[in-house]
Amino acid sequence: MFETIWPLITVVIGIILLLSLIIFMKLNTFIALIITSIVTAILLGMPLDKIIETIEKGMGSTLGHIALIFGLGAILGKLLADGGGATRIADTLINKFGHKHVQWAMLIAAFIVGIALFFEVGLVLLIPLVFTIAKRANVSQLKLGLPMVVALSVTHGFLPPHPGPVVIAKELKANLGQVLLYGMIIAIPVTIIAGPIFNKMAEKIIPSAYRREGDISALGAQKEFTEAEMPSFGISILTAISPIVLMLIATIVQLITGHEEAKNGIESFIYFIGTAGTAMLIAVLLAMYTMGFKQGRNNAEIMDSVSNAIYPIGMMILIIGGGGTFKQVLIDGGVGDTISKLFEGTEMSPILLAWIVAAVLRIALGSSTVAAISSTGIVVPLLQSSDVNVALVVLAIGAGSVILSHVNDAGFWMFKEYFGLTVKETFLTWSLLETIISVSGLVFILLLSIFV
Structure with missing residues (x-):
């Protein structure tokens, strides 16, 4: 019996070790992940001469797919921000919606910008705008900030092209276009529930949080654009969503024709430009023109934006790779097989199980991306005997990986400090909204699984 459950005990020990290294010893997350992967591999009884090979395999297989998309995504976001496109999108929507519906304007602007920008980048870019608009409209900073972070x-x-969904889709061999299509269907109602609807409830639950004055001085001086310096609204929107449009077109063609692989030249071309890497490259080239040359920026300035986009994501890429090594150790060490045997004959939906695994790891580890990647090593064996739509399992892991952000998550502290909240207020706003996103996401995924 002990031998049967030992792999599961090893996972718990590994997670406790990882938490201890990060929280108590203040070790860098990447280094902590590598150490944890090695210790976990030893505890699982893997041959010593195979451990580093497994770690290299996990690092390579994870980053081999994501590095291209992650790098191009960071460049696209930086070009959009430096070219004034992100500011134009937010300003235009806020002007169109007016002061009365300003939170809806911020929600839609953040959603559009969020497709092209990674979470931390979008937060740093939009928070100054939230503070400015809140002062102008005479409303609480948190009332605008909460829908924005949602x-x-x-x-x-x-x-996609955010790292979590991309990596999960790759590991589970899911169609990235389907993940994007179903993700959009689920994301819209989830955003409304966790955004404007929860905003009204939170204002009654913790009114003191809505009276706080935030501090964004740590962000430094923010660039302000004149009307002439910003591109048009249409061009800005087109640039931001161009990779999404290309991927969705390829997916829709695939669903209509029923062809997983191209059967003619036209389909080959559509599938080629709709591949995530190609779509992101086309979007970056478009952004270099629309957010660069067309705005009168010279080549040196544009290349500065490209270079500056890459520097900040170096450590994030390593952390994602570190998550991949932990995932690979769990797979090669037989943890996935153990869990698969435990759930043999179970009636539990693989979607629900995937969500539970990701949620537990998220609460324990803090990082949603690391939790998502690590979950795949446990979930993969469960899918071999199931006919569930794999794209929905990807989304279930994504939903589980955002649940209950708390003190071990950097996002918790960023939100607290920027909006000047107490720890209690942060739990009742930020932690609660993340949980609502996760649970409502799961509900809509299960509903969608009835039809696809």
């Missing part, structure tokens, strides 16, 4: 968090958890 939109950014939903796109981060559910939609």
Whole structure:
């Protein structure tokens, strides 16, 4: 009996070790992940001469797919921000909606911008705008900020080209276009529930949080654009969503024809430009023109934006790779097989199980991306005997990986500090909204699984 459950005990020990290294010893997350992977491999009884090979395999297989998309995504976001496109999208929507519906404007702007920008980048870019608009409209900073972070968090958890969904889709061999299509269907109602609807409830639950004055001085001076310096609204929107459009077109063609692989030249071309890497490259080239040359920026300035986009994501890429090594150790060490045997004959939906695994790891580890990647090593064996739509399992892991952000998550502290909240207020706003995103996401995924 002990031998049967030992792999599961090993996972618990590994997670406790990882938490201890990060929280108590203040070790860098990447280094902590590598150490944890090695210790876990030893505890699982893997041959010593195979451990580093497994770690290299996990690092390579994870980053081999995501590095291209992650890098191009960071460049696209930086070009959109430096070219004034993100500011134009937000300003235009806020002007169109007016002061009365300003939170809806912020929600939609953050959702559009969030597709192209990673969570942390979108947060740093949009928070100064939230503070400015809140002062102008004479409303609480949190009333505008909460819908904004909801939109950014939903796109981060559910939609490619964000790293979590991309890596999970690759590991589970899911169609990335289907993940995007179903993710969009789920993301819209989830954003509305966790955004404007929860905003009204939170204002009654913790009114003191809505009277706080935030501090964004740590962000430094923010660039302000004149009307002439910003591109048009249409061009800005087109640039931001161009990779999504290309991927969706390829997916829709695939669903209509029923062809997983191209059968003629036209389909080959559509599938080629709709591949995530190609779509992102086309979007970056478009952004270099629309957010660069067309705005009068010279080549040196544009290349500065490209270079500056890459520097901040170096450590994030390593952390994602570190998550991949832990995932690979769980797979090669037989943890997935153990869990698969435990759930043999179970009536539990693989979607629900995937969500539970990701949720537990998220609460324990803090990082949604690491939790999502680590979950795949446990979930993969369960899918071999199931006919569930794999794209929905990807989204279920994404939903589970955003649940209950708390003190071991950097996002918790960023939200607290920027909006000047107490720890209690942060739990009742940020932690609660992340949980609502996760649970409502699961509900809509299960509903969608009835039809697809």
